[in-house]
Amino acid sequence: xxxxxxxxxxxxxxxxxxxSGPPSQKLPLPSREEFxxxxxxxxxxxxxxxKHVERPVVLPLSNPTSKAECTPEQxxxxxxxxxxxxxGSPFAPVTHEGVVHRPAQGNNAYVFPGIxxxxxxxxxxxxxxxxxxxxARTLASLVRPKDLxxxxxxxxxxxxxxxxxxIAVSVATKAYAMGLARQSRPRDIRRSVEALMYTP
Numbered sequence: 001x002x003x004x005x006x007x008x009x010x011x012x013x014x015x016x017x018x019x020s021g022p023p024s025q026k027l028p029l030p031s032r033e034e035f036x037x038x039x040x041x042x043x044x045x046x047x048x049x050x051k052h053v054e055r056p057v058v059l060p061l062s063n064p065t066s067k068a069e070c071t072p073e074q075x076x077x078x079x080x081x082x083x084x085x086x087x088g089s090p091f092a093p094v095t096h097e098g099v100v101h102r103p104a105q106g107n108n109a110y111v112f113p114g115i116x117x118x119x120x121x122x123x124x125x126x127x128x129x130x131x132x133x134x135x136a137r138t139l140a141s142l143v144r145p146k147d148l149x150x151x152x153x154x155x156x157x158x159x160x161x162x163x164x165x166x167i168a169v170s171v172a173t174k175a176y177a178m179g180l181a182r183q184s185r186p187r188d189i190r191r192s193v194e195a196l197m198y199t200p
Contacts, residue, residue: 042070046078054082057153061088061106072103076151086153094151101151110154111135114167121193122172122181130178131171138170139163161197168193 042060049056056079060069068087075083076096086106094101115135119127142155142163155163169190176185186192 043074043078046070046075046083050079050082055084055148056082058083058085059087059106059153061086063088065089065091072101072151076101081151083151084148084153085151102147102156104147104152104154105157106153107157109157109160110139110163111167113160114138114164115171117164117193117196118168118171118175121168121183121189121196122175122185123183124172124175124180125182126180128178128180131174131180134170134174135167138167142166165190165194165197 046056046058058070058075058079060071060075062068065087068089070078072083072085072087072091072094073096075085076094081096081099081101085101086104088106090105091103094103111132115127115131118124118135119131124131139154142159143153144155147153147155172181172189172193175181176189
């Protein structure tokens with residue numbers, strides 16, 4: 001009977017066969033020179049997109065604001081004011097060549113409250129991908145031409161209650177259609193969902 005081989009030293013496994021994982025390390029922050037190089041590359045990429053598409057979509061999602069790959073001012077300048085912008089951190093409105101643009105924030109606050117509310121309203125057994133896709137489609141349907149004209153990828157966050165309600169209704173309706181709900185389907189799904197919303 002052969003002896004069980006032991007993991008080589010430094011393999012990251014203990015004698016029990018479980019991975020102990022690498023020691024936690026703090027990644028070094030990029031230097032100013034590295035950050036400026038990324039910024040130059042980002043500007044070149046946005047200008048290249050603007051040559052080939054009417055409305056280039058720019059998503060600088062790094063947080064906090066000081067670490068964003070570019071600012072909305074830069075994105076609008078590089079694209080001659082045609083960029084559709086969403087960032088990980090909030091930015092204030094920007095005026096470019098006399099036109100006010102509203103940078104959107106790419107935040108899960110747009111969908112997670114609605115998904116949770118819809119799931120609670122119908123008492124969904126599980127939350128499969130189809131429900132998340134339904135939430136995404138509903139959010140996309142709420143983006144108005146006015147939002148895109150302002151250079152924003154999402155509706156204003158001030159409308160978050162209306163957005164959450166619409167997503168919750170869509171999620172609950174889809175869950176009922178898929179047979180995932182443990183709650184009996186009400187005659188008016190929207191009214192039953194709205195009744196569960198907290199009103200401050």
